[in-house]
Amino acid sequence: MKKVLLMLLAVVFLAGAVAPAAYASQPAHAKGSDKAKMNQALKFKDVKGHWAENVLLEMNAKGFVKGYQDCTYKPANVVSKLEAVVMIVRALGLEEEAQEAKLSAPVKNEKQIPSWAAGYVQVAYDQGILTEGDLKAFRPNQGAKRIEVALWIARALDLDQKIQQKIQLDFVDDEDIPGNLNGIVIIMVQTGIMQGAPGHYFWPNKPITRAEMAVLLDRIDGKVADNQGKEISGKIKSVDDDTITVEKTGWTKEFDFSEDVTVYLDGDLAEVEDLEEGYRVKVVLDNDGKVSFVKAEDAENEEDFEGEITQIVLGDGAQITxxxxxxxxxxxxxGSTEIEKDGKEIFLSELEIGWEVSVESENGVAIDITVDNEEDNEDDEETEEEYEGTITEVDSIGHQSITIEDEDGRTHTFDVDEDTEIILDDEDQDLEDLESGFAVTVTVIDDVATRIEAESEEEEFSGEIVALTLGDEQTVVIETDENDRFTFDVTEDTEIELDGDRAELDDLKVGDTVEITAQNGAALTIDAEREDD
Incomplete structure (x- = not known):
C-alpha cells in the first residue's frame, strides 16, 4: 500500500483561514439597481469587511448560525458551549428533531439551559456528541475551547472511529493536549477541519469565536448527507433577474431566486445582474427550494487536469499530486477546495493513492477535485447494503435524498440519483411520491440508493357506497358520516365480503354500508353489509 505523505505541521486557523472580504465600499462591478440595493443590505450590520463575512452569511443562509435581535452577529465574541452544540446540531440537519425533543439527559446544570435550547442538548446526547460524563460538567454559558469543539465535531461526524494513533503531531503546546484527546487533534488536522496557529501552536484551551465557529461549520458542511439538498455547486448555464440555471456533469437544474437573495462574486458583495454564464457557482436553497445565497467566481482562468493520484500531503502545505x-x-x-466522490463531499484524507481524479484549478490551487467513476478505480469494490425502516424525510429538491429511521432508532440518509429504482406498493414511482411514515427497504452502494422499495400506510374508512365502476378499471366510491367522499381502486387482489361471505364487486350495491382498508388509493379489503330488503 503506497504511503500518503503526512506533513502535520501548524497552519493558520484564525484570520488567515479565510480570505478577507476586500471591499471597503461598493465593489466596482455593482450597478446600483433596486435588486443590488436589496442584496447589499447585509443581514448583519457588524460583518461588513470582516475576514469571514461571506462565510458567516452563507452559514446563516443555511440556518447553521443566527444573529441577535439588534441585527448583529458579534463575530469576535467567544461562542459559548451551548451555542457551539446548537450550531453543530443544526449543521447535522437535526434542528427539527431538536425543536421537538424534550430534555431527559442527565445535565448537572440543567437550569442554566434555556427552554428553546433544551432539545438541542438532548439530540446532542442522543447522537453521542455529548456523553454523560460531559453533561456532568457541562457549563452552557462558558466559552467553548478549541479542544472541546474538536471532540464534539469528531463525534458528530464519526471521525473518532478513524483515529490513527501512530501519527505524531509537532505542536509546541503538545503537553497542553490531554493524552486521551491526542488522536482527536490528529484527525482534525488530517481532515483539515482544524489546523494550528502561527508558531506551531494548537492552542487547545483557547476559546473559539463566533466567526471561527462559522468557518468550522463551513468546513464540515457538505460532509453531512442531510444537508446536501440545500447546496448546489456547478457552473452557471444561464441567469436572469428571476432564475439561475446551474449545470454540472450529468445534470442541469433551474432555480428561482428568493426575494432577499445575497450574492457574492469573487469575494465581493454583488448583485444578480453581475452573474454571467460560465461562472463557477455555489447556491444555497431555502426551505422553499429558492436560492437565498450565491457564491460565484469568474472561471476564465481555470484549468482542467485529469490523471492518477501519486501523492497526498495533509496538514501544513496540503496538496495533491x-x-x-x-x-x-x-x-x-x-479550505475552499471541494472534493467530491459519488456525488458526496469528502475530506482530503479520504482520497487514496492510485485513484483517478479530475482537478479544476486556478493559479495552482485546486478548486474542485472529483473522483472518477468507481468502475475506473481498480482498488474500489462496490459493497451493496440493505437498510429497513420508516421514511422520516424525503428531499426531492436540488440534491435528492431520502432519510429513514431503522428499528433501533438510528437515522440514515442516502443520495438518490436518476438511476435509483423506486417502487411504491409494487409499482414504479418517483421520489416525490414517497412520504414520511412509509415502511421502506433501501438498497445502497456507497451511500447512494440503488433501489427503494416502500409501502404506504394502510388506512381505514367507513361509509355508504354511492357509486360503483365495473369493467377494466374498477372503483368504489363511498360517502362517510361526515359527508366526505373517497374513491378507491378495486384490483384482483382486493378481498371483498358481503354479510360475512366472499363476494365480487358486482355483488355490491349502492346503499351498502362498508368498511374499507386502503393503501395508496387502492382498496385492500372491502367488508360490506346490506340491510334486509
Missing amino acids: VKSGNKEKAFRVN
Whole structure:
C-alpha cells in the first residue's frame, strides 16, 4: 500500500483561514439597481469587511448560525458551549428533531439551559456528541475551547472511529493536549477541519469565536448527507433577474431566486445582474427550494487536469499530486477546495493513492477535485447494503435524498440519483411520491440508493357506497358520516365480503354500508353489509 505523505505541521486557523472580504465600499462591478440595493443590505450590520463575512452569511443562509435581535452577529465574541452544540446540531440537519425533543439527559446544570435550547442538548446526547460524563460538567454559558469543539465535531461526524494513533503531531503546546484527546487533534488536522496557529501552536484551551465557529461549520458542511439538498455547486448555464440555471456533469437544474437573495462574486458583495454564464457557482436553497445565497467566481482562468493520484500531503502545505502520462502536476488544497466522490463531499484524507481524479484549478490551487467513476478505480469494490425502516424525510429538491429511521432508532440518509429504482406498493414511482411514515427497504452502494422499495400506510374508512365502476378499471366510491367522499381502486387482489361471505364487486350495491382498508388509493379489503330488503 503506497504511503500518503503526512506533513502535520501548524497552519493558520484564525484570520488567515479565510480570505478577507476586500471591499471597503461598493465593489466596482455593482450597478446600483433596486435588486443590488436589496442584496447589499447585509443581514448583519457588524460583518461588513470582516475576514469571514461571506462565510458567516452563507452559514446563516443555511440556518447553521443566527444573529441577535439588534441585527448583529458579534463575530469576535467567544461562542459559548451551548451555542457551539446548537450550531453543530443544526449543521447535522437535526434542528427539527431538536425543536421537538424534550430534555431527559442527565445535565448537572440543567437550569442554566434555556427552554428553546433544551432539545438541542438532548439530540446532542442522543447522537453521542455529548456523553454523560460531559453533561456532568457541562457549563452552557462558558466559552467553548478549541479542544472541546474538536471532540464534539469528531463525534458528530464519526471521525473518532478513524483515529490513527501512530501519527505524531509537532505542536509546541503538545503537553497542553490531554493524552486521551491526542488522536482527536490528529484527525482534525488530517481532515483539515482544524489546523494550528502561527508558531506551531494548537492552542487547545483557547476559546473559539463566533466567526471561527462559522468557518468550522463551513468546513464540515457538505460532509453531512442531510444537508446536501440545500447546496448546489456547478457552473452557471444561464441567469436572469428571476432564475439561475446551474449545470454540472450529468445534470442541469433551474432555480428561482428568493426575494432577499445575497450574492457574492469573487469575494465581493454583488448583485444578480453581475452573474454571467460560465461562472463557477455555489447556491444555497431555502426551505422553499429558492436560492437565498450565491457564491460565484469568474472561471476564465481555470484549468482542467485529469490523471492518477501519486501523492497526498495533509496538514501544513496540503496538496495533491496527479499524473497523466508523462506529465505530473501538484495542486495546493485549501479550505475552499471541494472534493467530491459519488456525488458526496469528502475530506482530503479520504482520497487514496492510485485513484483517478479530475482537478479544476486556478493559479495552482485546486478548486474542485472529483473522483472518477468507481468502475475506473481498480482498488474500489462496490459493497451493496440493505437498510429497513420508516421514511422520516424525503428531499426531492436540488440534491435528492431520502432519510429513514431503522428499528433501533438510528437515522440514515442516502443520495438518490436518476438511476435509483423506486417502487411504491409494487409499482414504479418517483421520489416525490414517497412520504414520511412509509415502511421502506433501501438498497445502497456507497451511500447512494440503488433501489427503494416502500409501502404506504394502510388506512381505514367507513361509509355508504354511492357509486360503483365495473369493467377494466374498477372503483368504489363511498360517502362517510361526515359527508366526505373517497374513491378507491378495486384490483384482483382486493378481498371483498358481503354479510360475512366472499363476494365480487358486482355483488355490491349502492346503499351498502362498508368498511374499507386502503393503501395508496387502492382498496385492500372491502367488508360490506346490506340491510334486509
